[in-house]
Amino acid sequence: MFFDWHMEHEHGIDAPGRLRLVYARPAVEREWADQKSLTALVLWRAACDHDVLVDDVELASLPRYYRYTTAGTPALHDGPVPPAAPNTLHREPRPELFHQVAAILSTHALGDSAGGYPVGPATTVGFRIRELRSTPGWIKGDWPENLKLARTYRETAWQKRVDGTWPVTPQDLQAARQASPADPAYDYPAVPAGPDGYRLWLQHAHHLLTVGTTLKAVADTLPRTADGYIAPLAMVLDGHGAACHELRESAHDIEQLWAAEPAQPTDLSSWDLAHVPNSLREQTEETTYLIQELRVWLETLLMSETGQQGQD
Incomplete structure (x- = not known):
């Protein structure tokens, strides 16, 4: 859902547009799959570390898992990964892949850090997904x-x-x-x-x-x-x-x-x-x-x- 929102709102590419791009440049499908896999892994890891459902992960907690800082690499590089996870981390993901995931998630995570919503202690992943799913003006919320x-x-x-x-x-x-x-x-x-x-x-x-x-x-x-x-x-x-x-x-x-x-x-x-x-x-x-x-x-x-x- 976050990937689809990012593609449509940040790049103006809806689902049919992505399909046309895949036909024109098949390698892009692999690139997008890597972005989706790493995004999913970030969400899983945050849920694991906080012992909550992915739905209950606070958006503001996500940046540490994908951000490169002066202190070092993203926290996702260290710690557990799900047994059934794709080999996203084991293939030494390029820094630009983490930057792409940052672009996908930061619209939501950093926005929540700046103020969040007036309900609840913080906006969660599930709350935001349900909000996107019911927001008119794009293919998955119309x-x-x-x-x-x-x-x-x-x-x-x-x-x-x-x-x-x-x-x-x-x-x-x-x-x-x-x-x-x-x-x-x-x-x-x-x-x-x-x-x-x-x-x-x-x-x-x-x-x-x-x-x-x-x-x-x-x-x-x-x-x-x-x-x-x-x-x-x-x-x-x-x-x-x-x-x-x-x-x-x-x-x-x-x-x-x-x-x-x-x-x-x-x-x-x-x-x-x-x-x-x-x-x-x-x-x-x-x-x-x-x-x-x-x-x-x-x-x-x-x-x-x-x-x-x-x-x-």
Whole structure:
């Protein structure tokens, strides 16, 4: 994630651009692989030295592992390496490789050293990755485009219904009933709301992921059109399900962190503040609004078609 962010924001090279460069100059793939390997090794070593998960490594602790100073070589040269690690260090990495890794990580690590975030004692690797993953404007964080696409599917399907190019079938209506999102149960993790009524972010995320799985499963039951295209309602359901599933990676990360707590935190709001960046909260809220819109849309579709069939 840090490498991808660096390439796209510092060099203006997105994933398709990198693929073109590999075709033009195959050796660059090896160079990038070395940078990724050494970056991963830095994160592993910092976690090992501090006896924490990589997710919990403080960004401000990273520079000593990759920086050359007047005192000597980076700390990564001495100490343990994981048994399954690539032979990155054993091949005597060039100083420029450490400089390249410094360029990848310093944007985040040095920024944290200078001020950090107002939540928690310091920004961690996992916090920053979840922030990048939910930051719009780049290929791995452009969730607003997915929400926009889902709404476009909805608008297109309704227009097709109005102009008659989508004759709604009994199977469509059955699918609409099955797909209509239920009210959130907030039953996973099985944690009651805090004294102030606060619910864990993970509970909201789990609800949306469950909704997304249901939507995509129902979409798969709908047959294609006579022309072989995906049916309009299937496009709607699948598009909204995909928007929900954009939360999957961050939810998995935070689920592991929650499970690793030795005792259940008593202040749920503070725990979330230390693990869930604002950009991820915004993504979750906007996705929730999207699903609420879908629920109304499906209910309107069902009422309209039921009324139409009653008149017929």
